[in-house]
Amino acid sequence: MRFKSDIATLCRDHGLRLTGPRRIIMKALAESIDHPDAVELHRRVTKIDPGIAIATVYRTLRLLEEKGVLERHVFGDGPARFESAEQEHHDHLIDMDTGDVIEFRSDEIERLQEEIARRHGFEIVSHRLEIYVRPLRQPRRAPRDERDR
Amino acid sequence: MRFKSDIATLCRDHGLRLTGPRRIIMKALAESIDHPDAVELHRRVTKIDPGIAIATVYRTLRLLEEKGVLERHVFGDGPARFESAEQEHHDHLIDMDTGDVIEFRSDEIERLQEEIARRHGFEIVSHRLEIYVRPLRQPRRAPRDERDR
DNA sequence: TTAAGTGCAAAGGGTTTGCACGGTC
DNA sequence: GACCGTGCAAACCCTTTGCACTTAA
Numbered sequence: 001m002r003f004k005s006d007i008a009t010l011c012r013d014h015g016l017r018l019t020g021p022r023r024i025i026m027k028a029l030a031e032s033i034d035h036p037d038a039v040e041l042h043r044r045v046t047k048i049d050p051g052i053a054i055a056t057v058y059r060t061l062r063l064l065e066e067k068g069v070l071e072r073h074v075f076g077d078g079p080a081r082f083e084s085a086e087q088e089h090h091d092h093l094i095d096m097d098t099g100d101v102i103e104f105r106s107d108e109i110e111r112l113q114e115e116i117a118r119r120h121g122f123e124i125v126s127h128r129l130e131i132y133v134r135p136l137r138q139p140r141r142a143p144r145d146e147r148d149r
Numbered sequence: 150m151r152f153k154s155d156i157a158t159l160c161r162d163h164g165l166r167l168t169g170p171r172r173i174i175m176k177a178l179a180e181s182i183d184h185p186d187a188v189e190l191h192r193r194v195t196k197i198d199p200g201i202a203i204a205t206v207y208r209t210l211r212l213l214e215e216k217g218v219l220e221r222h223v224f225g226d227g228p229a230r231f232e233s234a235e236q237e238h239h240d241h242l243i244d245m246d247t248g249d250v251i252e253f254r255s256d257e258i259e260r261l262q263e264e265i266a267r268r269h270g271f272e273i274v275s276h277r278l279e280i281y282v283r284p285l286r287q288p289r290r291a292p293r294d295e296r297d298r
Numbered sequence: 299t300t301a302a303g304t305g306c307a308a309a310g311g312g313t314t315t316g317c318a319c320g321g322t323c
Numbered sequence: 324g325a326c327c328g329t330g331c332a333a334a335c336c337c338t339t340t341g342c343a344c345t346t347a348a
Contacts, residue, residue, distance in 0.1 A: 017347050019303060038338080053305045058338060074226060079337060093266065096274055104269070109261050113280055116253055117242065122282035125245055129278045131262055133271035166322050168328060187313080202330045207313060228312060 001032045001084045003069065014067045021045075021052045025060045029070075029082070035101045037079040075101070075130060091129040150181045150233045152218065163216045170194075170201045174209045178219075178231070184250045186228040224250070224279060240278040 003010055007026045011018045028044045029036075036044070038061055042054045061082055064070040071085040075094050081101075091109075093102040109129065117124045152159055156175045160167045177193045178185075185193070187210055191203045210231055213219040220234040224243050230250075240258075242251040258278065266273045 017302060019347070021304070051305080055306080055339080056304060059303080062339085074223065077223060077229075080226075093269055093271060095271070102269055104265055106261055106265060109258055112255055112258050112261075113278075116255060117280055117282050118285070120242060120251060120253070120282075121285050122242060122244070122280075123285050125281045125283055127278070127280040129262075129276070131266055131271075131276040132274045133266050133269075134274055136267070136270050136272050166327060168322070170329070200330080204314080204331080205329060208315095208328080211314085 001029050002087065003030055003084060004086045010069065014069070016063065016067075021049070021056050022060060024048050024052065025057060026064075029064075029084075035073065035081040035083050037081045039079065041082075073128075076132070091131070093131045093133050096132050096134055150178050151236065152179060152233060153235045159218065163218070165212065165216075170198070170205050171209060173197050173201065174206060175213075178213075178233075184222065184230040184232050186230045188228065190231075222277075222279075225281070240280075242280045242282050245281050245283055 003026075005013070007023055007030070008018055010016075010026065011022065016022065024045050025041065028041060028048075032041075032044075038054065038057050041061070042052070042057045045052050045057065061070060061072075061080075065072050065082070065085075068085055070082045072080045072082055073092070074080050075092070088105065089110075090103040090105040093104060094100070095102070113127055114124060152175075154162070156172055156179070157167055159165075159175065160171065165171065173194050174190065177190060177197075181190075181193075187203065187206050190210070191201070191206045194201050194206065210219060210221075210229075214221050214231070214234075217234055219231045221229045221231055222241070223229050224241070237254065238259075239252040239254040242253060243249070244251065262276055263273060
C-alpha cells in the first residue's frame with residue numbers, strides 16, 4: 001500500500017502522535033500488497049509487537065479513514081477491508097475463489113454513471129462498483145494422456 | 150414488491166409450509182414499495198401480529214433469499230435490505246439525504262463490465278453497482294417512463 | 299505537564315442458533 | 324404422527340467504547 005509520504009510525516013500532517021503501536025500498524029499497512037481487514041492486520045502487527053490490542057488497530061484504521069488516508073470497503077457481507085485512498089479512483093474485481101481483489105478503472109463507466117445520476121436529478125457523492133468473478137477456464141489442448149478416450 | 154405468484158403458491162413451489170407468521174411476513178413484503186430491512190419489516194408485521202419474533206423474520210428472509218425469491222443488498226454499512234429477485238436485473242441510486250433507493254439499468258454498463266472481467270481472465274458471478282447521490286439543486290427529474298438504456 | 303493514545307474488558311448492533319414447544323402437512 | 328416452524332434467549336461476529344494507565348510532545 002503506497003502512501004504519499006513517510007509515516008512520521010503522515011502523522012505530523014494530520015496532527016497524530018507518532019506512537020509505537022501506530023508506527024507498527026502503519027508500517028504493516030504500507031507493506032501490504034493486498035486489502036487486509038482489521039483482524040488480518042492485527043495478526044500482522046502482533047508478530048512484531050504481541051502487545052498491540054485489536055482495539056488500537058480498529059482505532060487507527062478509523063482515524064486514518066477519517067483523515068482521508070485510507071479507504072474502507074465492504075465486499076459481500078465480510079468485514080471491512082482497507083486500502084490507500086491516496087491513489088487514482090478505481091473499482092474492484094473480487095475473485096470469489098481466493099478473495100483476491102483486482103483493481104480496475106473504466107472512464108467509460110464513470111461517465112455513464114454521471115449521466116445516469118444527472119438524468120435522475122442527482123449529483124454523485126460516491127459510488128461503489130464490485131464485480132464478483134471466477135477465473136475463466138482457459139481453452140487448452142488436452143494433454144496426451146487425455147486424448148482418444 | 151411484486152412476486153411471480155401468490156404466497157401460497159410461492160410456498161408450495163419451494164417446499165415451505167404456509168404458516169401464520171410466514172403468510173403475514175410475505176404479505177408485508179408483497180405490499181412493500183421500498184427496500185425494507187429486517188427490523189423495519191418486523192415493525193410492520195408486528196402491527197398485524199405482535200407475537201411474531203424478529204428471529205422468524207430473519208429466518209424467513211434468509212430462506213426466501215436462498216430460494217431465489219428475494220435479493221439481499223447492503224448499502225453503505227447499514228443493515229441488509231431486501232427486494233424481489235423476480236424482476237429484471239438493475240442497479241441502485243441511493244439518495245443519501247433520505248435513504249430512498251432508485252432502481253436503474255444500463256445495458257451499456259453491463260456490457261462494459263463483461264468486457265472488463267473477460268479482459269482480466271474472469272467470468273462474472275454477480276456484481277453490485279451503487280451510486281450514492283444527493284439531489285441537484287435545480288432538479289430536473291426524469292419522467293417516470295424514461296429509461297437508461 | 300497534559301492531552302492524546304493504549305490495553306483490557308465490556309457493550310453495541312445486526313444476525314444466527316439451540317432448545318423445547320406448537321402447528322402444518 | 325412426523326417433522327418443520329416458532330418464540331425466546333443466548334451466542335455470534337465485527338466493531339466501538341469506558342476506564343484507568345501510559346506516553347509523546
